[in-house]
Amino acid sequence: MSLKNNKNNIVCNDYQTIMRTNLCGEINKSFAGKEVTLCGWVSSRRDHGKLIFIDLRDFSGVIQLVFDPNFDIQPYNTAKDIRSEYVVSIKGEVKERSKDTINPELATGEAEIVVSKIKIFNKSKTPPFTIEKKENIDEITRLKYRYLDLRSQDMQKNLRLKHDVIVSTRQYLNSKGFVEIETPILAKSTPEGARDFLVPSRLNTGKFYALPQSPQLFKQILMFSGFDRCYQIARCFRDEDLRSDRQPEFTQIDLEMSFIGIDDVINLTDGLIYSIFKEVLNEEIKLPIEKISWKESMEKYGTDKPDMRFELLIRDISNIFKNSKVKIFKNVLDNKGIIKSLVVDDFSKFTRKELDNLVDLAKKNGAGGLAWIKIEKDMSFQSPIAKFITKSEKRDLIESLNLKEKNLLLIVADEFIKTCSVLGVIRNYLGNKLKLIKRGGHKFIWVCDFPLFMLDDTGKRLSPSHHPFTKPDEKTSKFLSSDPLKVMSMAYDIVLDGKEIGGGSIRIDDINLQRKIFKLLKIDTEKIEENFGFFLRSLDYGVPPHGGIAIGLDRLVMLIGGLDSIREVIAFPKTQSASCMLTNSPSKVSGEQLKEVHIDVIEEKKE
Numbered sequence: 355m356s357l358k359n360n361k362n363n364i365v366c367n368d369y370q371t372i373m374r375t376n377l378c379g380e381i382n383k384s385f386a387g388k389e390v391t392l393c394g395w396v397s398s399r400r401d402h403g404k405l406i407f408i409d410l411r412d413f414s415g416v417i418q419l420v421f422d423p424n425f426d427i428q429p430y431n432t433a434k435d436i437r438s439e440y441v442v443s444i445k446g447e448v449k450e451r452s453k454d455t456i457n458p459e460l461a462t463g464e465a466e467i468v469v470s471k472i473k474i475f476n477k478s479k480t481p482p483f484t485i486e487k488k489e490n491i492d493e494i495t496r497l498k499y500r501y502l503d504l505r506s507q508d509m510q511k512n513l514r515l516k517h518d519v520i521v522s523t524r525q526y527l528n529s530k531g532f533v534e535i536e537t538p539i540l541a542k543s544t545p546e547g548a549r550d551f552l553v554p555s556r557l558n559t560g561k562f563y564a565l566p567q568s569p570q571l572f573k574q575i576l577m578f579s580g581f582d583r584c585y586q587i588a589r590c591f592r593d594e595d596l597r598s599d600r601q602p603e604f605t606q607i608d609l610e611m612s613f614i615g616i617d618d619v620i621n622l623t624d625g626l627i628y629s630i631f632k633e634v635l636n637e638e639i640k641l642p643i644e645k646i647s648w649k650e651s652m653e654k655y656g657t658d659k660p661d662m663r664f665e666l667l668i669r670d671i672s673n674i675f676k677n678s679k680v681k682i683f684k685n686v687l688d689n690k691g692i693i694k695s696l697v698v699d700d701f702s703k704f705t706r707k708e709l710d711n712l713v714d715l716a717k718k719n720g721a722g723g724l725a726w727i728k729i730e731k732d733m734s735f736q737s738p739i740a741k742f743i744t745k746s747e748k749r750d751l752i753e754s755l756n757l758k759e760k761n762l763l764l765i766v767a768d769e770f771i772k773t774c775s776v777l778g779v780i781r782n783y784l785g786n787k788l789k790l791i792k793r794g795g796h797k798f799i800w801v802c803d804f805p806l807f808m809l810d811d812t813g814k815r816l817s818p819s820h821h822p823f824t825k826p827d828e829k830t831s832k833f834l835s836s837d838p839l840k841v842m843s844m845a846y847d848i849v850l851d852g853k854e855i856g857g858g859s860i861r862i863d864d865i866n867l868q869r870k871i872f873k874l875l876k877i878d879t880e881k882i883e884e885n886f887g888f889f890l891r892s893l894d895y896g897v898p899p900h901g902g903i904a905i906g907l908d909r910l911v912m913l914i915g916g917l918d919s920i921r922e923v924i925a926f927p928k929t930q931s932a933s934c935m936l937t938n939s940p941s942k943v944s945g946e947q948l949k950e951v952h953i954d955v956i957e958e959k960k961e
Contacts, residue, residue: 373443379415383464385448390467392417393475395505396440397486399433406433410444411485413510418457418466419444429472439478439485439502445471493921497935500926512923516911518634520587523607526629530622532583532609537572539589544571544885549593551602554951565591565603568904570821571889573610574861577900578892585609587907596930598919599853599909603928607856607910610902616844619858619901620645620800623848626905627798635914639798643848647803652771653694656778658804661852662797664790668777671695671765674750680742682722686767693767694777697755698784701728701762712780716766721776727763771808782852796914799849803827806843807874815876820845822871824859825901838874848905855910858903865893 369377375391394412406421421433429444436442446469457463482499483491485506496503503509524534543550543564550564566572569588576584588608596602607626611618624641631637644662651660654667672693675683683693698704704712709726716724727737735748743751751757764780766773785791806826807816816838818824826834827842834841845859862868868890872882882890911923921927928934948955 377414378410378412378417379461381417381448381462381465381467383450385465386450388448389445390448391443391445392467393443394441395485396436396438396442398438399436401434406430408433408436410442411505411507413514415461415507417462418451418460419446420449420466420468421472422468425468426470429469432472432474433469436472436474437478437480439481439505441475441478443473443475444469494929494935497921497927497929500936504925509922512911512915512917513925515634515915516907516923519630519907519911519914522630522633523587523626525633526626527585527609530583530625532585533581534586535576535581535584536586537566537569537576537588539565541566541572542885542888544889551591551593554953556951559952567592568606569608570823570904571886573608573902574823574900575889575892577610577612577861578895578897580612582612583610588904593932596928596932598921599912601908601920601924601927602932604920604924605907607905607907608902609904610900612898612900614860614899614901616802616846616860616901619860619903620846623856623858623903623905627848630910631914639796643798643800645800645802648801648805649803651799651801652774652778656774656776656781657852658801658847659849659852659854660778660799660801661782661785661791662799662849663792663795663851664785666696666698666781666784666790668694668696668774668781669755671751671754674747674754675767678742678747679744680725680739683767686769689769691767691769692773693765694773695755695766696764696777696781696784697757698762698764698788700760702760703788704762712764712783715780715783716776719776719779720772721766721768724776724780725765725767727765729757729759729761729763731759733757733759796851801847801849802845804843804845804847805839806830806841807838809839816874818871818875819843820857820859822875822877823861823868825862826867826871834870834874844901846903848903850910850913853909853913854906855913856903856905858901860899860901863893863897863899865890868893 373391374393378392378394381390381392392410392412394410397409397411397416400407404423408419408421409416410419421430423430444467446467448465448467451464451466481502482495483502485502488496488503488506504513527534540553540563543552543562548567550567553563553565555561555563568590569586573584573586586608588606589603590606591603593602594600611622621642624643627643628639628641631639646660648658651658653670654660656668670692672687675693676687678684678687686693712726713724725737725739727735727740730736733752735743751763755763757763764777766776768776804819806819806824808819809815810817820843825844827844830841843859845857847854847857849855862871869882872886908920908923912920915923917923926934926936933939
């Protein structure tokens with residue numbers, strides 16, 4: 355980060371101390387002739403015999419230092435023994451560089467400092483990697499030496515970007531009448547989807563706290579308590595399998611409001627997103643953010659988190675094959691399934707092996723297979739299933755999909771969710787492979803009108819699409835008893851560049867309705883009382899209509915920072931095995947510690 359592009363409006367006076375007059379990244383040719391004192395780390399050292407050059411780095415940037423024995427021999431002799439990552443203080447005069455020595459890569463590249471005095475605060479061992487050149491360094495090494503990794507300009511920029519987003523969020527919500535209120539970290543286990551992290555209680559033998567998956571129930575209770583609007587930058591914990599955009603501990607922007615409807619939450623969140631982009635990135639996003647229904651999102655994009663940066667829409671072709679001789683198509687339609695397709699411009703971009711890879715990708719994601727058809731120059735069909743497609747079906751495909759020569763048609767037939775989801779995965783794969791995604795911009799979309807319930811993996815039990823405290827849509831709530839899968843929810847997700855960054859809903863405010871939802875989810879009475887009794891009792895004392903949203907702060911910063919991993923915006927993240935390479939946690943604890951919390955560890959027997 356250079357002060358030249360700094361959004362914090364840092365001025366030197368804020369950083370002046372008895373040890374320094376300026377920051378490294380602040381120095382430019384306008385300082386020529388001035389004496390300055392700087393502190394920082396040695397980024398690199400170059401000994402040219404008659405002159406020694408050192409790049410000095412602090413969080414603000416890098417400045418070149420010059421050690422000239424003809425000017426002063428003492429600092430020159432000291433500089434001979436200095437190595438990378440030594441922590442030093444220097445005093446010297448700023449000089450403007452000659453035109454042929456200007457470094458255009460640095461914001462400070464038109465200036466340098468001729469050093470008259472240097473002090474070494476601390477020496478450093480040889481680092482395991484060069485701080486600013488980590489391209490070939492594996493992530494495990496970076497995380498093991500995170501204190502070195504965090505010194506890099508990239509990591510400084512990432513975490514300061516996150517800070518700026520938090521500051522902008524607080525300013526915006528404070529201006530809208532919100533109160534920031536903390537909720538417990540040591541809480542009750544209330545199963546909400548993922549596994550809880552459990553914490554044994556020393557004072558209550560055999561009992562456990564749970565680290566919160568979210569502050570959901572507490573922020574609702576704050577609404578019951580009359581706070582009207584509250585928020586927190588909340589730490590959340592989920593014991594689930596990890597990936598590039600997921601960590602076991604993460605941060606959410608959590609907010610809740612009373613006496614509101616869906617549009618109130620969406621409009622306020624639009625304003626928050628606009629404020630963050632304007633204040634932090636100096637970019638304006640168009641408001642209102644576009645909305646799309648869950649059903650339309652699934653039908654067109656194959657996912658409830660569509661990447662709107664490229665077209666490539668999924669099209670339904672079920673009607674064309676209603677009398678099909680392709681056995682799999684007929685079987686699917688007879689079982690009330692659907693047939694959908696994607697059309698790719700140029701099949702010459704795909705070898706036969708790559709087509710087979712697409713088939714494997716479909717199967718890996720749950721489909722029985724994937725049919726492909728190449729449209730040849732004479733509009734003939736080349737495909738393993740071409741001989742089973744009638745002339746009228748070919749004609750209808752060409753007309754309805756506006757097929758052209760060299761098009762590649764990809765087809766999946768299965769039940770609705772699976773067909774859409776598989777083609778959604780393939781759509782995203784092709785978006786990257788064919789470079790269809792428009793770079794240099796962001797695309798938000800609201801996805802609304804979710805089903806209240808989905809069937810779980812067994813296909814026999816209902817599970818909530820969001821969470822069990824989501825209010826059913828009034829128009830379809832009449833089907834709760836007769837056909838609950840027809841019931842829509844008052845839930846909404848906000849998606850950025852194909853990643854869900856936030857989700858929320860209007861909450862249930864009627865105790866009888868809440869009990870009915872629990873019953874439909876087949877949570878027995880004893881479990882309801884054990885896990886949610888305190889919450890249900892609070893619903894008995896006058897509850898306002900309320901709702902809110904939680905935005906994943908880490909994921910939002912990752913996306914607006916153009917980063918590929920959430921670990922790049924967390925100071926001390928875990929690996930995919932949920933391990934901290936810096937501290938070697940999780941780790942064993944002593945027998946005495948286990949005894950204090952009344953726990954015995956049973957070693958797993960090896961086969």
